[in-house]
Amino acid sequence: MVLTTATESNDSINSCMFASRYMQTPLPRFRMPEKSIPKDAAYQIINDELMLDGNPRLNLASFVTTWMEPECDKLMMSAVNKNYVDMDEYPVTTDLQNRCVNMIARLFHAEVEDGDQAVGCATVGSSEAIMLAGLAFKRKWQNKRKAQGKPYDKPNIVTGSNVQVCWEKFARYFEVELKEVKLREGYYVMDPKKAAAMVDENTICVCAILGSTYNGEFEDVKMLNDLLVQKNKETGWNTPIHVDAASGGFIAPFIYPDLEWDFRLPLVRSINVSGHKYGLVYAGVGWVVWRSKQDLPEELIFHINYLGADQPTFTLNFSKGASQIIGQYYQLIRLGFEGYKLIMENCRANARYLTEILEKTGRFSILSKDVGVPVVAFSLKDKSLGHDEYEISDHLRKFGWVVPAYTMAPDAQHVLLLRVVVREDFSRTLAERLAHNIEQVLQEFEALHPKINKVVEEILITEDDKNDQVEANENSKKTHEKRRTGRHARHPDSVAKTKGIC
Numbered sequence: 305m306v307l308t309t310a311t312e313s314n315d316s317i318n319s320c321m322f323a324s325r326y327m328q329t330p331l332p333r334f335r336m337p338e339k340s341i342p343k344d345a346a347y348q349i350i351n352d353e354l355m356l357d358g359n360p361r362l363n364l365a366s367f368v369t370t371w372m373e374p375e376c377d378k379l380m381m382s383a384v385n386k387n388y389v390d391m392d393e394y395p396v397t398t399d400l401q402n403r404c405v406n407m408i409a410r411l412f413h414a415e416v417e418d419g420d421q422a423v424g425c426a427t428v429g430s431s432e433a434i435m436l437a438g439l440a441f442k443r444k445w446q447n448k449r450k451a452q453g454k455p456y457d458k459p460n461i462v463t464g465s466n467v468q469v470c471w472e473k474f475a476r477y478f479e480v481e482l483k484e485v486k487l488r489e490g491y492y493v494m495d496p497k498k499a500a501a502m503v504d505e506n507t508i509c510v511c512a513i514l515g516s517t518y519n520g521e522f523e524d525v526k527m528l529n530d531l532l533v534q535k536n537k538e539t540g541w542n543t544p545i546h547v548d549a550a551s552g553g554f555i556a557p558f559i560y561p562d563l564e565w566d567f568r569l570p571l572v573r574s575i576n577v578s579g580h581k582y583g584l585v586y587a588g589v590g591w592v593v594w595r596s597k598q599d600l601p602e603e604l605i606f607h608i609n610y611l612g613a614d615q616p617t618f619t620l621n622f623s624k625g626a627s628q629i630i631g632q633y634y635q636l637i638r639l640g641f642e643g644y645k646l647i648m649e650n651c652r653a654n655a656r657y658l659t660e661i662l663e664k665t666g667r668f669s670i671l672s673k674d675v676g677v678p679v680v681a682f683s684l685k686d687k688s689l690g691h692d693e694y695e696i697s698d699h700l701r702k703f704g705w706v707v708p709a710y711t712m713a714p715d716a717q718h719v720l721l722l723r724v725v726v727r728e729d730f731s732r733t734l735a736e737r738l739a740h741n742i743e744q745v746l747q748e749f750e751a752l753h754p755k756i757n758k759v760v761e762e763i764l765i766t767e768d769d770k771n772d773q774v775e776a777n778e779n780s781k782k783t784h785e786k787r788r789t790g791r792h793a794r795h796p797d798s799v800a801k802t803k804g805i806c
Contacts, residue, residue: 319590321344321345321348324345326341326342326345326349327349331349333507345778350682358704358706358792359704361729362704362705362706363434363706363709364598364705364706364707364708364723364724364725364730364738365706365708365723365725366706367430367550367551367578367581367582367677367725367727368580368581368586368587368683368724369576369580369581369583369584369585369586369587369728370586370727370729371728371729372584372586372631372635373638373777375634376631376634376635376638379630379631379634380586380627380628380630381627381630383397383625383626383627383630384625384627385626386625386626386627387400387623387625387626388426388623388624388626388629389619389623389624392625397626397629397630400629400630400633401425401426401633402421402638403633404426404579404591404629404632404633405421405422405423405424405425405426405591405593405631406422406697407422407636408422408424408553408577408591408593409422409423409593410422411557412549412566412567412575412593413566413567413568414551414567414593414594414595414596415567415595415596417763422593423593423594423595423597423599423600424591424592424593425592425593425619426579426589426592426624426628426629426632427576427589427590427591427592427619427623428588428589428590428621429578429580429587429588429590429626430468430470430550430576430577430578430581430590431468431470431473431590432590432619432620432621433576433577433590433591433592434470434474434546434548434576434592435473435474435477435478435620436469436592436604436618436619436620437476437574437576437592437594438461438474438480438508438509438546438548438603439478439604440509440574440594440599440604441461441509441544441573441574442459442508442548442575442601442602443477443601443603444481444599444601445459445506445508445509446459447601452606454505455535458481459479459480459481459506459507459508460480460481460482460483460498460504460506460508461475461480461481461482461483461507461509461510461511461512462483462484462485462502462503462507462509462510462511463482463483463484463485463494463499463510463511464484464485464487464493464494464499464511464513464523464713465484465485465486465487465494465516465518465713465714465715465742466487466492466494466513466516466517466559466712466713467484467548468494468512468513468517468550468600471511471524471548474712479690480508480795481506483502483507483713485498485499486712486715487500487712487713487715487716488715488716489716489718489719492516492518492520492671492712492713492716492719493513493516493523493524494512494513494523496512496524496527496528496531497527497531497745497771499531499532499602500528500532500535503532503535503541503543504541505539505541506641507541507543508673509543509544509545509546509573510528510543510544510545510546511545511546511547511548512524512525512528512531512545512546512547512548512565513547513548513552514547514548514549514551514552514556514565515549515550515551515552515555515676515679516675516676516677517551518681518710518712518713518721518723519671519673519676519679519681519721519723520672520673520674520676520677520678520679520681521672521673521677522556522563522565522673522675522676522677523781524551525545525547525564525565525566525569525572526563526564526565526569528545529534529545529569529570529571529572532545532571533571534571536571543571544571544572544573545569545571545572546572546573546574546575546576547565547566547572547574547575547576548576549565549566549575549576549577549580549589550576550577550578550581551581551677552565552582552676552677553575553576553577553578553582553583553761554577554579554581554583554584554644554648555582555648555651555677555678558641558644558645558648558649558650559645559648559649560675561633563675566799567595572595573594573595573675574592574593574594575592575593576590576591576592576593576596577590577591578590578591579591579628579631579632580628581610582648582651582677582727583632583635584635584639584647584728585628585632585635585646586628586631587628588625588627588628589628589629589631589632600618604618605617606618618753647728648678650728651678651726651727651728651730652678652726652730654678654726654730654732655672655678655679655680655724655726656674657732657735658673658680658724658726658735658738658739659680659682661735661736661739662680662682662739662742664775665743665746666685667684667685667686667746668682668683668684668685669682669683669684669685670682670798671683671719671721672723677725678725678726679723679724679725679726680723680724680726681721681722681723681724682721682722682723683719683720683721683722684696684720689749689750689752689753690753691749692709692720693709693720693721693722694709694720695749696709696722696745696746697709699745699748700741700742703739703741703744705741707722707723707724707738708722708723709721709722710723724738725752732771734762768791780805
């Protein structure tokens with residue numbers, strides 16, 4: 305009789321991913337590995353590490369869309385291998401982009417007759433859109449100055465100090481002076497009167513923001529337009545306006561239709577909007593539209609033919625995925641005006657609901673406005689517990705929330721605040737949960753407060769005792785009562801607390 309022994313092969317062991325050798329050694333971080341690894345091992349290792357990322361749905365710092373319908377996900381994944389710039393190879397995708405441009409331009413009341421094509425293009429986000437719009441303003445201003453025989457080497461742009469950093473990048477990269485209207489406490493957007501006063505003959509445009517990054521507030525584009533119309537009549541400068549509607553462009557038309565901020569105002573010559581924000585598309589798409597062809601200098605448009613046909617292009621980059629453009633077209637025809645309106649109304653209602661809960665606590669001042677992007681910006685009324693907004697932000701992370709804390713723009717940097725961006729996927733239930741977690745954090749601070757005072761007092765008393773000994777050695781005439789007075793004067797109840805004292 306022959307006895308056999310069954311032994312497990314290495315292949316059998318390696319078929320279990322977490323028993324394989326690939327889980328026993330760290331992967332190279334700075335150099336490409338010499339040898340290949342199995343595809344399932346590569347997937348598992350990367351997937352496991354990505355688990356340490358935050359949950360995008362709970363990232364309330366971001367304006368960027370974090371959820372789309374599964375049907376749209378399928379469409380976008382099916383186009384992930386398409387390079388949008390190959391317009392001759394992907395003519396339908398190009399046509400979808402043109403349809404989006406026309407829909408968005410008409411949504412913003414552009415001067416486009418039925419059957420005519422609007423002027424605009426897709427970008428990778430509002431940052432690129434702003435660069436393109438800024439370049440168009442600069443070139444038009446330079447051409448005008450050259451024709452007048454005047455200097456054209458010192459262009460400037462007027463904005464509020466609350467602009468997104470991409471405006472600072474534009475100014476620095478393309479050598480344009482940035483003239484900022486400073487903020488003040490209680491007024492956290494650009495003052496149109498101050499902006500108009502800063503305009504001079506070298507101003508290529510004034511930028512107004514429809515939805516400040518800091519508190520979601522809309523700037524008064526109508527007032528700015530009226531002030532500049534009057535100033536242009538007096539000076540002949542014809543200074544135009546660009547509206548940075550990155551956040552608010554897909555909000556105002558649906559829930560504030562009577563608000564005049566777009567091409568209904570004669571001086572608004574171009575508008576940018578982020579499709580990946582309230583346009584409801586995943587990150588990677590923005591739009592810029594011009595009022596008319598005359599507002600986009602022809603010399604900025606390049607024509608190429610090495611992809612098979614003559615193709616006009618006005619971008620800062622070349623290759624670009626087609627998925628986000630397809631996703632934008634899906635949302636526009638899937639939702640229509642009615643669908644966008646319902647979603648934006650829901651966002652506004654949930655923002656108001658969260659605002660009401662926070663106000664009822666009596667602990668916060670609300671810095672966001674009722675009319676604006678559905679953002680809840682708030683700050684602590686009482687910081688006497690020795691804690692601030694940064695610590696609230698840190699403590700909320702243990703519940704999974706990402707709620708940013710930051711200071712206002714110049715000259716209101718002394719104002720510290722928290723901000724919650726209410727997106728499509730932020731439900732009433734999540735609003736209640738967030739408010740409850742904020743209350744829990746504050747209760748933890750209150751529970752710590754007497755303990756902290758006791759610890760700090762003990763530390764100060766110990767330090768006083770050491771100082772007493774030194775002082776006694778140096779000067780025996782100092783009295784014990786004087787030392788007591790000094791100790792109580794340094795008690796935390798008697799001095800302004802600083803961040804980090806605890």
